[in-house]
Amino acid sequence: MRRPGVWLALYFAGGIWAGSFLRPPLPWVWVFVLALWGVCWLWPRGRGWLIPILCAALGVLALTQETTAICPVDLRHVVGDRVPALVTLQGRLLETPVVRMRVRDEETSLRTLARLEVTALYRSDRWEAARGRVLVMTSGELPAGFHEGQPVEVQGVLDEPPSAVAPGLFDFRRWLAWRGVYYQLRAAGVSDWRLLGPEVPVPWTDRFGAWATRRLQVGLPRDAAVDLLRAMTLGWRTALTDEAAEVFMRSGTMHVFAISGLHIGLLSGLLVVLLQVSGLRRPVCACVVVPLIWFYVAATGWQPSAVRAALMMSVVAGGWLLNRPVDLLNSLGWAALLILVWDPRQLFHAGFQLSFAVVGSLALWMPRVEGWIRNWLRTDPYLPPELTSGWGQLWRRVARRVLEGVGVSACAWIGSLPLIAWHFHWFTPVTLVANLVVVPCAALALMSCVGSWVAGGFVEWMGELFNHSAWLWMRVMLKASEWAAAVPGGSFSVAAPSMAEMAGYYLWLTGAAVGALSRVGWRWVWVLAGLVGLGLSGWQRWESGRDARLTLLPAPEAPVAWVRTHVSPRSWLINTGTAEDVEFVVGPYLRSRGVNRLSGILVSTPLAAYAGGAGAVAERVASDRLYLGAGLVRSRVVREVLGAVEQAGVEVCRVERGVPVDAGTVLHPGGADRWGRAADGAVVWLGTVQGIRLLWWGGLGGEGARTLLARERDLEADLLIVGGPDLDVRVLPVLLERVKPRWVLVADGVPGRPVRELGVVREILGRNGVNFWCTSEAGAIECCWNGRWWRLSSARGWRWEMDRSDVP
Numbered sequence: 001m002r003r004p005g006v007w008l009a010l011y012f013a014g015g016i017w018a019g020s021f022l023r024p025p026l027p028w029v030w031v032f033v034l035a036l037w038g039v040c041w042l043w044p045r046g047r048g049w050l051i052p053i054l055c056a057a058l059g060v061l062a063l064t065q066e067t068t069a070i071c072p073v074d075l076r077h078v079v080g081d082r083v084p085a086l087v088t089l090q091g092r093l094l095e096t097p098v099v100r101m102r103v104r105d106e107e108t109s110l111r112t113l114a115r116l117e118v119t120a121l122y123r124s125d126r127w128e129a130a131r132g133r134v135l136v137m138t139s140g141e142l143p144a145g146f147h148e149g150q151p152v153e154v155q156g157v158l159d160e161p162p163s164a165v166a167p168g169l170f171d172f173r174r175w176l177a178w179r180g181v182y183y184q185l186r187a188a189g190v191s192d193w194r195l196l197g198p199e200v201p202v203p204w205t206d207r208f209g210a211w212a213t214r215r216l217q218v219g220l221p222r223d224a225a226v227d228l229l230r231a232m233t234l235g236w237r238t239a240l241t242d243e244a245a246e247v248f249m250r251s252g253t254m255h256v257f258a259i260s261g262l263h264i265g266l267l268s269g270l271l272v273v274l275l276q277v278s279g280l281r282r283p284v285c286a287c288v289v290v291p292l293i294w295f296y297v298a299a300t301g302w303q304p305s306a307v308r309a310a311l312m313m314s315v316v317a318g319g320w321l322l323n324r325p326v327d328l329l330n331s332l333g334w335a336a337l338l339i340l341v342w343d344p345r346q347l348f349h350a351g352f353q354l355s356f357a358v359v360g361s362l363a364l365w366m367p368r369v370e371g372w373i374r375n376w377l378r379t380d381p382y383l384p385p386e387l388t389s390g391w392g393q394l395w396r397r398v399a400r401r402v403l404e405g406v407g408v409s410a411c412a413w414i415g416s417l418p419l420i421a422w423h424f425h426w427f428t429p430v431t432l433v434a435n436l437v438v439v440p441c442a443a444l445a446l447m448s449c450v451g452s453w454v455a456g457g458f459v460e461w462m463g464e465l466f467n468h469s470a471w472l473w474m475r476v477m478l479k480a481s482e483w484a485a486a487v488p489g490g491s492f493s494v495a496a497p498s499m500a501e502m503a504g505y506y507l508w509l510t511g512a513a514v515g516a517l518s519r520v521g522w523r524w525v526w527v528l529a530g531l532v533g534l535g536l537s538g539w540q541r542w543e544s545g546r547d548a549r550l551t552l553l554p555a556p557e558a559p560v561a562w563v564r565t566h567v568s569p570r571s572w573l574i575n576t577g578t579a580e581d582v583e584f585v586v587g588p589y590l591r592s593r594g595v596n597r598l599s600g601i602l603v604s605t606p607l608a609a610y611a612g613g614a615g616a617v618a619e620r621v622a623s624d625r626l627y628l629g630a631g632l633v634r635s636r637v638v639r640e641v642l643g644a645v646e647q648a649g650v651e652v653c654r655v656e657r658g659v660p661v662d663a664g665t666v667l668h669p670g671g672a673d674r675w676g677r678a679a680d681g682a683v684v685w686l687g688t689v690q691g692i693r694l695l696w697w698g699g700l701g702g703e704g705a706r707t708l709l710a711r712e713r714d715l716e717a718d719l720l721i722v723g724g725p726d727l728d729v730r731v732l733p734v735l736l737e738r739v740k741p742r743w744v745l746v747a748d749g750v751p752g753r754p755v756r757e758l759g760v761v762r763e764i765l766g767r768n769g770v771n772f773w774c775t776s777e778a779g780a781i782e783c784c785w786n787g788r789w790w791r792l793s794s795a796r797g798w799r800w801e802m803d804r805s806d807v808p
Contacts, residue, residue, distance in 0.1 A: 377399060
């Protein structure tokens, strides 16, 4: 078998992926694996096709073994679903607590995160044994003494981690579950922590990190560049606030701050070059480089991405020791197999997928790219080298380096393209240019930091000189990333590709790399297969784009909805919520749907809870207009937001009764209406989209509701949306009688935090026998329909569907 490491890794990974869906009982998996192994042993002729099945079954076994709660005192058995609960936990810190920084309105807040290996749990006035890992979150920063390995006791509220409240948002519960953490503990402050037992010595990795940080700060001012140097070389994540990370995400250069293959490759290349210049052979270089790489991995906190990269480099260096020819793809397969055997859950980590996709793409495509470059820069073979001018040789040498850099950047980008769209919903073509500057600067900055650590301990001024060099290169990186992020069209949001699209993409890319396009018999077949795949993908997305959609997003107070109809070429937004809602819910949801421009924003009520995030939306997503009711705007926050929106180039339009907005018409307020409360002048919108009538009632106040009910005769609608703390529930029975809705969607807060004033709404809807869902229970609610069917689904997995022929 050629490249056995690749095939065994693929079989094993396929079994892990299948096991994540099947979830078979552990004893039955053991029985199946042992029986299959026995058949392979007794039937030699069948091993050729039984061994791949056995590898896949071992993958299923590995994942099931890791995710099954075998221990009788496992937290999943002891706690179960009896959460949230006030408890006290005892255990050992698995890592030194990490501080996260958040900047909002020029105010900085700190939060500490730590993983705790639990040994005991106190509740109901008694201690009981418990085993498991818990993520502890605390406001503020813990004092000295809390570090890796230290026994501690902490009190707080134990609960399950929050899951995604809307499709496309980050699922924190699933992210932690793939890391073996199923519960989180929220501690009010540092006073809820207590050290236990004898004090454990500070780990050498923490001491090295503190020493390396002091060395990097010698002679430099405390600014963003110094903090980013710590983040890049030592894995200090505190400096990467959401605002700072946004620039690098949009420019496609965020990878330089993960201690990953780039760092390990640069460090390994630097060490190998220095050792080979000293006259050492490759086997000796491997004996020196591998321990130093693992030292660096340990010193930076054993980050999973660094461990993966170091393992890959160790496999390659092992080939040097054995004097075996290096096959990067085969080494990559063996490294992936070793990692998955050690921890099968790594397969579902974004870092694992991106690391192997990028390195695999480089291994497949860079030899071809280098061949193309050599052919393009090749001189006349009949011309002696002595007759080639020095300038010509210099030009070809420089051009080759530049083109190889472009080739590496392009191959890495092509290999990671669908995964970045899947996990982060970004498409960043500007990264092809940005990485040509950022990656060399990152290499120079890393070399300078290493020089500071090595030389600074002996000669102070030399270490300071290296620090200034590292600071300079980091400033260049920062400016280049800011420029790339500001390039129009350089990055934009995209919807996640389907699993079939991703599989087809990588299959076609791999086939093209191994020579399907260069073989006469396969060339047109492979091109035709690619065109058919593109056509099917485009047809599927075009069909999906024909469906009308309304998604009611969960927000703490105001009802927020994203609407896509056929009247306008783009979608529009009803309310935005606060700036915090935009940061954590509205903005990520729009990005997950590939929304880069809105045809309009409709603010139903001019209050901060409804429109406080309009400025943040205008910064993230281009918008044509902002619609606002004709009444007075008394809220200072809303007036400031409207000014910011106008400065961003968004046209502010006043609407009143009878004004068309997209596929519907405004019913309220009237042009002559004057209300004392903003809620009484809330905008009510009635639209018809593909035969389905929608009535956006929102949080209309009592006086405005009675006026509207007396003024309008035709209010019947298939779908009614209500919500908001100012909603007058006393008019709800009359409204239901007039509207006669098939479904009512209630925006009554986020899951676990319902709006108290809207608790009676569910009682009224239940008494009237109306179908309804609430965002406080269902999360985001998506309504999708076309000419044939009508479907409702929620973030909690609820689903309802009806054929269009059943709608009168």
